[in-house]
Amino acid sequence: MDFEIAGNAALITASSSGLGKASAKALAAEGVNVVINGRDEERLAEAKAEVEAVATGEVVAQAGDLTDPDDIETLVDRTVEEFDGIDHLVTSAGGPPSGSFLDTDDEDWYQAYDLLVMSVVRLARAAEPHLREGEGTIVTITSRSVKEAIENLVLSNSVRMGVIGLEKTLSQEFAPEIRSNAVLPGPHETQRIKDLVNQAVERGDYDSYEEGLADWAGNPLDRIGDPMELGNTVAFLSSPKSGFINGTAIPIDGGATGSNL
Ligand SMILES: NC(=O)c1ccc[n+]([C@@H]2O[C@H](COP(=O)([O-])OP(=O)(O)OC[C@H]3O[C@@H](n4cnc5c(N)ncnc54)[C@H](OP(=O)(O)O)[C@@H]3O)[C@@H](O)[C@H]2O)c1
Structure with missing residues (x-):
């Protein structure tokens, strides 16, 4: 299926590894021009080469820390500079440390909030005017922990709920120009x-x-899961082929989540 997004521009955060990188590869293989990101320059350069190997558009690497508001501004500005706009924002981030409630101190809670929630807040705020002028999609990669609490992952279970509330709100406030959805990975x-x-x-x-x-x-x-199975879903949600899907959160977990909805 042609996703009809060739030539568009995408910013994919935390994409020098894992699910972000798989999403970048899936979009790049569709001919989307992509900006990829991570903190470690060497890992980012390796990921750039890997994404370029499947890309039919351009691939740009921009290092930056998602907990730093200035780095987020730079990421958005660089995407607009390189590709004259942003059509698709895909947010991933590092994962919070594992641990039980009693293992977790205030500093851990604030760090997880900054990384998982505030990064999406700042990215959405900075990208919004550009997304509005383009094809306009946001896909947020979170976790199946928002559906079903996972043992020994108190930060993921708790803090990620804020991202889902945010994504749902954006699907209402940014519509109809911008669609916002989330994917909830199980283990990949x-x-x-x-x-x-x-x-x-x-x-x-x-x-x-x-x-x-x-x-x-x-x-x-x-x-x-194979990370590309999630990446391909992200590309679908970024494309007009999913044009009536907005404000949803899709588990990609092989059916692990036991709830009916
Ligand atoms: N993989 C799974 O099965 C799974 C399941 C459920 C949820 N998730 C969640 O999905 C997200 C991605 O997981 P993953 O499996 O793709 O992890 P991963 O393979 O470890 O990749 C994480 C990526 O995030 C980047 N990163 C980490 N902290 C960053 C920061 N502060 N600023 C910028 N980039 C940062 C890393 O690069 P640098 O370290 O160089 O910055 C790397 O590119 C995480 O939140 C994870 O908890 C994953």
Whole structure:
């Protein structure tokens, strides 16, 4: 299916790895000009080469920290400078540390809020005038933890709810020019998941990485997700092929979430 977005411009944050990178690859393969981002310059340069290998448009790398408001302004300005506007904003971010409520102090809560919520607030605010003039989509990558609390992830379970409230509000306030949706990933085999499973092995929850990974899959499809499966959904939600989808939050978790809705 041609998503009819070739030649558009997209800013994808936290895209030097994992789900952000997969989203950048999916959009780039559709001919979208993309700006990718991460803090570590070396990792970003490697990701740029990987995205370029599948791209039919341009790929620009802009380093920056999503907890720094100035870096967010720079990301949006650079996208507009390079591509004369922004049609698609895709927000990802690093994950908050795992831990139980009693392991988590005030500083952890504020850091998670800054990274997960304020980054989307600042990105949406800065990109809004440009999105309004273009094809106008926002896709926010969060977690299935907003549907079903996940053990030992108190920050993800709690703070991400703010992103869903924000996304729903934007779907009302920015419409009809801009559509806003969220995707709620279950486990996909990215660096983040490798780190979390390895931490669980270190805590003694599992004997090996393989045992942990198999346990984390925990869904009716009985496997962990390929990041490109999520990336392709992000490209679909950014395209006119999903033109009547607005204000929704789509689990991409192999059916792991038990709720009926
Ligand atoms: N993978 C999954 O199965 C899964 C499931 C549910 C939810 N999620 C959530 O989805 C998001 C992405 O996860 P992932 O698996 O793609 O993680 P990942 O593979 O570890 O990639 C994280 C990306 O975020 C960047 N990043 C981290 N902190 C940043 C910051 N302050 N400013 C700018 N970039 C930053 C990293 O680059 P630098 O470190 O170089 O900055 C990297 O490019 C996370 O919030 C995660 O919790 C993932």
